Amino acid sequence: MVELIGPHNKTSKEGAPAPVPPQHEDLYAKRRQIYPKLAHGKFRTIKWIVMALTLGAYYIVPWIRWDRGEGIPDQAVLADFAGEKFYFFWIQIWPQEAYYIAGLLILAALLLFLVTSLFGRVWCGYTCPQTVWTDLYIWVERAFEGDRAARMRLDKAPWSFNKVWRKLGKHIVWLIIAFWTGGAFILYWHDAPTVAKGWFTGEAPLSAYWFAGILTMTTYFLAGMMREQVCTYMCPWPRIQGALTDEDALNVTYRYDRGEPRGPKRKDQDWEGRGDCIDCNQCVQVCPMGIDIRDGSQLECIHCALCIDACDEMMVRVGRPKGLIAYDTDNAVAARVEGRKPPKWHPFRIRTFLYAALMAAIGGIMLFGLMTKSTFEVNVLKDRSPPFVRLSSGDYRNGYALKLVNKDTTARTLTLKVSGIEGAKVSVIGMEEDTDGEFELPVDAYGVDRYRLLVTAPAGDARRTLIFETTDPKTGETTRDSVPFQGEK
Amino acid sequence: MTDQNKDIDTHSGTETTGHSWDGIKELNTPLPRWWLIVWYATIVWAIIYMILMPAIPALPGMGTNTRGLLGESDRDNVAVAVQELRQKRADSSAILLGASLEQIETDRELQQFALAMGDSVFGDNCATCHGSGGRGAKGYPALADDVWLWDGTLDGIQYTITHGIRDPENLDTRFSMMPRFGRDGLLEAGQIDDLVEYVVNLSGREADGAAVERAAPIFAQQCATCHGEDGKGMHNLGAPNLTDADWLYGGNREDIYNTIYNARNSHMPAWDGRLDDASIKALAVYVHSLGGGE
Numbered sequence: 140m141v142e143l144i145g146p147h148n149k150t151s152k153e154g155a156p157a158p159v160p161p162q163h164e165d166l167y168a169k170r171r172q173i174y175p176k177l178a179h180g181k182f183r184t185i186k187w188i189v190m191a192l193t194l195g196a197y198y199i200v201p202w203i204r205w206d207r208g209e210g211i212p213d214q215a216v217l218a219d220f221a222g223e224k225f226y227f228f229w230i231q232i233w234p235q236e237a238y239y240i241a242g243l244l245i246l247a248a249l250l251l252f253l254v255t256s257l258f259g260r261v262w263c264g265y266t267c268p269q270t271v272w273t274d275l276y277i278w279v280e281r282a283f284e285g286d287r288a289a290r291m292r293l294d295k296a297p298w299s300f301n302k303v304w305r306k307l308g309k310h311i312v313w314l315i316i317a318f319w320t321g322g323a324f325i326l327y328w329h330d331a332p333t334v335a336k337g338w339f340t341g342e343a344p345l346s347a348y349w350f351a352g353i354l355t356m357t358t359y360f361l362a363g364m365m366r367e368q369v370c371t372y373m374c375p376w377p378r379i380q381g382a383l384t385d386e387d388a389l390n391v392t393y394r395y396d397r398g399e400p401r402g403p404k405r406k407d408q409d410w411e412g413r414g415d416c417i418d419c420n421q422c423v424q425v426c427p428m429g430i431d432i433r434d435g436s437q438l439e440c441i442h443c444a445l446c447i448d449a450c451d452e453m454m455v456r457v458g459r460p461k462g463l464i465a466y467d468t469d470n471a472v473a474a475r476v477e478g479r480k481p482p483k484w485h486p487f488r489i490r491t492f493l494y495a496a497l498m499a500a501i502g503g504i505m506l507f508g509l510m511t512k513s514t515f516e517v518n519v520l521k522d523r524s525p526p527f528v529r530l531s532s533g534d535y536r537n538g539y540a541l542k543l544v545n546k547d548t549t550a551r552t553l554t555l556k557v558s559g560i561e562g563a564k565v566s567v568i569g570m571e572e573d574t575d576g577e578f579e580l581p582v583d584a585y586g587v588d589r590y591r592l593l594v595t596a597p598a599g600d601a602r603r604t605l606i607f608e609t610t611d612p613k614t615g616e617t618t619r620d621s622v623p624f625q626g627e628k
Numbered sequence: 629m630t631d632q633n634k635d636i637d638t639h640s641g642t643e644t645t646g647h648s649w650d651g652i653k654e655l656n657t658p659l660p661r662w663w664l665i666v667w668y669a670t671i672v673w674a675i676i677y678m679i680l681m682p683a684i685p686a687l688p689g690m691g692t693n694t695r696g697l698l699g700e701s702d703r704d705n706v707a708v709a710v711q712e713l714r715q716k717r718a719d720s721s722a723i724l725l726g727a728s729l730e731q732i733e734t735d736r737e738l739q740q741f742a743l744a745m746g747d748s749v750f751g752d753n754c755a756t757c758h759g760s761g762g763r764g765a766k767g768y769p770a771l772a773d774d775v776w777l778w779d780g781t782l783d784g785i786q787y788t789i790t791h792g793i794r795d796p797e798n799l800d801t802r803f804s805m806m807p808r809f810g811r812d813g814l815l816e817a818g819q820i821d822d823l824v825e826y827v828v829n830l831s832g833r834e835a836d837g838a839a840v841e842r843a844a845p846i847f848a849q850q851c852a853t854c855h856g857e858d859g860k861g862m863h864n865l866g867a868p869n870l871t872d873a874d875w876l877y878g879g880n881r882e883d884i885y886n887t888i889y890n891a892r893n894s895h896m897p898a899w900d901g902r903l904d905d906a907s908i909k910a911l912a913v914y915v916h917s918l919g920g921g922e
Contacts, residue, residue, distance in 0.1 A: 168658040365662075372660060525763030528773045528919060531872035536919065538761070538772065568917040569733045581736070589740055593920050 172294070173367060173429035175277060176287035176421075180448025189265045190274055198319070201326035207231070208548030211585055218328050230509060233546065235516075242505045246498060253494035255383040257486055258466070259390040263376065264443035269369050272320070272362035273427065276313055283309040287424060313363045314355070321354030367428045370441055377438045384436075385469075387488055391442045392467040393422075393433045396475040401433075404457070415459045422446035422464060432464055515553065515582070516544035517609045519622045527625040530595065535626035539592040543609070545582040551611060552581045559606040560624060563596040594624060601628045717745075721906035729782035732913050739913070746914020749907045753899070754915075762918040767877055767894060772919040775874045777866045778802050780922030786912035792898030793866070801898055804854070804865045810889030819846055824884045830859040830870045831879065 177183075203215035205228055212219055217226040225232040225240065232239050254261055263270060283305045284290045296302055325334060325347045337343035338351075361369050370377060384390060398416035416433070423431050425445045430437060432446045450464040471481035522538035530536055543553060555578045557565045567578050568591040582588045594605060607620040635644045637655055644653040677683065681696040695701075720741050724732060732738045751760065757768045764770025769777060778788055788802060795801040809815040815823070826843035829835035848857065854867040861869035868876060877883055877892050899908060915921070 166658055167661040167664045169661050368660060368662065372663065522761055524759070524761040525770070525772055528763070528770060529873065530774045531869065531874045532774075533873050536773070538918070566920060568920070569736070569739050588736070589743075591743065591917050 170368060171429065173427065174287040174290045174424075175427040175445075176424040176449075177281060178425040178445040178448040178452075180451055182444035182448050186265060186274065186443065186445075190271050193266060193268075193271050194275070198323050201323065201331040205229075208585075211548060212330060214330055216327065217330070220328060231546070233544070235544075236512075239505060239508070242501055245501055246505075249494055249498045249501070252383055253491060253498065255380055256385065256388055256488075256490050256494065259384055259388050260376075260380055260440075260442040263370065263380075263441035264391075267441075269361060269374070270441060270443065272316075272358060273366050275316065276362040276366075277427065279312045279316070280309055283312070310363075313359055317355045317358035317362075318351070320358040321351040321356075324354050325351050367439065370428065371439050381438070385490075386473075387468050387470060387485060389466045389468060389484060390436055391432060391440065391444050391447060391464065392469075392472060393435070393464050394462070394467060394472055394475070395433070395435075396472055398433070398463050410459075415454065415463050417453065417457060419453050421449040421453050425449040436469075512546075513616060513618065514545070514547045514614070515551075515609075515611065515616065515618075516542075516546070517607065517618050517620055518542040518544070519607050519620050521622060521625075527627075529627070534595050534597050535624075536593055536595045537624050537626075539594065539622065541580075541590040541592050541607075543580060543582045543588045543590070545584065545586055545588070548585050550582065550584040551613065552579050554578070554610045554612055555580055556608045556610070557592075557594060557605055558608065559621075560594075560596045560599070560603050563594055563605070563624075566593050566595075567591070568593070596624060596626070598626060601626055721904070724906045724909050729786060729909065729912055729916075732909065733782065733916065742910040742913040743917060745907065745910035746912075746917075749903065749911050750914055753903065754911070757896075762915065767892070769876055770919075771915050773874065774919055774922075775869070775872065776863070776922055777861075777868055777876075779863055780916075782912055782916050782921065785915050785921065786908060788896070789903075789908050789911055789915075790898060790900045793896040794893060795895065795898040798898035798900070802866060804867065805893055806854070806891040807850075808889070808891040809850070811891075815846070815850070815888075819843070820885060820888050823847060823851070823888055824881050827859070827870050827884050827888075828881065831872065 200216050201214065204213050205215040205226070206213050207226070212222070212224075212226060214226060215228050217224075219226065223234045230239075251262055280290070284293050293302055293305065322335075322338070325343075328350075329344070329347060334343050334347055338347065365373075393416075395414075397414060399414040401414050401416035401418045403419075404410075404413065404417050422433065423429075423446075425448070426432070427443060427445070428439045428441060430439045432440065444466070447462075447464045447466070451461040454461050454463055468484055471484070474481045518541070520540040520542070522540070526537075528536045528538075541555070545551060555567075556576060557563065558576075565576065565578070567580070570578060570580075570590075580588070580590060596603070603624040603626070605622045605624050607622055608617060609620075610617045635646050635653070636642070637644050637653065640655060642655045642657055645656045647654050678694075679696065680698045681700050682693055683696065684690075684694045686693045723738065724742060724745075727735070727738060732742050750758075750762070754762075757765075758771055759765055759768070762771030764772070769775070774780075776784070778784060778793070791798050791800045791802060793802045794804075807814055810817065810820055822839040822843035823846055825835040825839035826847050829840045847859075851859075854865050855861055855870055856867070859870040861867045868874075873879075875883070877887050899911075903911070
């Protein structure tokens with residue numbers, strides 16, 4: 140693994156003892172248990188609020204109802220695989236419109252890029268499910284086993300009744316949370332009340348039990364056991380973000396220009412000749428990733444800002460200004476090191492403009508598409524085998540499969556008119572011959588209907604074009620399709 | 629690398645691999661142990677899987693692939709799935725059997741079901757000769773056009789599929805026999821030549837006038853019984869219309885000569901007993917829809 144080497148490190152290491160070569164001679168390293176201490180402060184509060192909001196949304200959203208008409212699911216957010224539809228409040232996406240989902244993913248990726256170039260890894264630090272659930276699990280752990288020091292003592296202590304019930308209780312609560320996580324997940328794929336009821340009567344589909352089981356186990360293991368290992372070893376985002384953050388991004392930064400040279404300070408000592416960092420290690424103790432922010436920007440850091448809270452608390456206690464660790468830019472730190480006035484943070488840069496412009500463009504296209512989405516679709520598929528048939532009269536006949544998609548929630552009758560070739564005769568299998576050349580084709584509510592058409596035309600050019608005009612006489616909506624007609628010269 | 633010349637990165641204190649790219653060295657950071665354990669677990673899982681599931685293909689001398697202790701077999705699964713599908717289709721098949729062919733063709737839902745079913749049955753059983761989509765070939769009638777030798781109505785098509793054409797084992801099969809005029813010596817070669825001109829003339833093409841005149845009495849005597857005095861054919865005998873542009877066995881002079889000399893009496897097997905009644909009904913509607921039938 141290549142570590143990010145920033146200018147901070149060189150400075151922060153100055154005067155520090157030479158690095159100790161690692162003790163292990165193994166090819167594989169044992170995981171070092173991390174015991175994050177509870178932090179208090181602004182960012183801890185923000186994180187509690189974000190946790191409540193994200194978890195709340197996750198559990199509540201599948202229960203929101205949204206009336207769409209009879210026979211159509213009334214769940215506001217639903218990925219209906221059996222019915223091959225995706226529902227999101229007023230938006231309904233059919234399988235052939237899956238590009239909206241692709242657009243949504245592109246928008247999400249761009250948003251992630253934009254936010255990272257502005258504020259660093261806020262996604263990792265506050266809203267990533269891995270972070271949120273791990274935070275929740277640590278909260279449970281703390282409730283059963285106490286804070287950092289108590290947990291470390293408990294782990295070292297021999298097995299006793301006290302240790303057993305605390306550990307057992309923690310794992311049981313973890314499993315319950317994990318089960319609710321997996322259970323809520325399946326609500327997004329089925330009608331929530333039905334599947335929730337069916338779950339306990341054994342009537343839910345097998346896949347529901349299966350996926351709930353898988354998610355229960357992944358939640359339990361990833362948030363309970365793996366924790367920071369997921370971010371460091373499994374997630375690609377720490378690698379990608381190295382390319383997205385820059386000198387102007389607001390990152391959780393140890394301001395070494397102010398902190399160094401660091402060292403413990405007794406009350407009677409003067410601040411003269413020393414930095415503000417008193418080497419109290421509070422930033423390390425609260426870190427859920429088990430790293431030292433004073434080593435500079437690093438791959439493992441999820442920028443959760445808990446070290447800011449911990450450091451601010453200490454700075455207040457020793458009577459120094461807050462913000463030794465703060466959201467800051469590399470540019471500002473470099474400027475202060477050189478004795479210049481730190482430049483203002485500028486969010487409006489070429490790349491942020493580019494990301495925002497791209498998002499606006501893609502979002503605009505999607506919005507336009509959604510607003511102008513027609514309520515029916517016509518697909519005309521010409522028979523390929525045989526491409527044409529010569530009749531006994533010498534005329535030519537082509538067969539077509541006509542597919543009418545009605546996205547409206549009421550049944551309706553569309554009018555089909557075929558034109559473009561002089562003397563062409565149209566028939567629809569199973570329908571009465573029509574005299575004025577128009578066919579009334581009924582289409583089911585919210586469904587797809589297929590018709591088979593035969594068009595007969597006198598001999599002419601080998602390739603001619605027919606116009607299929609489909610109209611809803613009630614709304615006046617019309618689509619026109621150009622369709623080839625084949626024959627022999 | 630021996631302990632003596634270990635390359636330790638001064639910044640991180642971690643040993644490097646000793647490889648350097650443009651001055652950037654790769655740290656030899658140890659992998660996490662859980663990763664190693666997961667890797668071992670996958671190996672164990674692979675061995676268990678090989679014991680439980682069919683895994684090793686039939687190598688020389690083995691005769692068959694390994695079956696696995698769980699007895700999993702894709703072939704059996706397919707058989708079960710097909711059985712389940714049949715079960716599911718039973719209801720719809722029952723509705724097909726209860727409805728008339730006309731009802732099936734005009735009822736939207738029944739029509740869609742019958743066409744889908746007919747399409748698959750046709751592909752499996754009929755397309756070999758009649759071509760996909762019933763395009764036909766020389767000697768094998770096109771079903772997508774408007775020419776019907778026997779009967780192009782829904783009922784007629786159902787009858788043909790059920791009983792076949794000239795099927796020696798089906799008593800109700802459609803049957804007719806054109807004599808082998810040349811081979812059996814019923815007509816002289818010259819007379820056949822004249823008849824060829826007569827037939828060419830019937831279909832509206834230019835022909836030798838004298839020959840046509842000579843052949844007229846022969847046609848009236850030998851051919852008109854089945855093909856009709858005007859040569860327009862006869863459905864109940866499967867005698868083709870000779871005046872149109874459609875030629876099942878080819879329409880040039882050589883082909884027509886061949887037909888008169890050797891006669892053509894091709895076969896279609898009866899599908900009664902090979903296909904169930906619902907499939908035959910669906911097939912009749914499907915074939916009727918290909919070219920609009922009669």
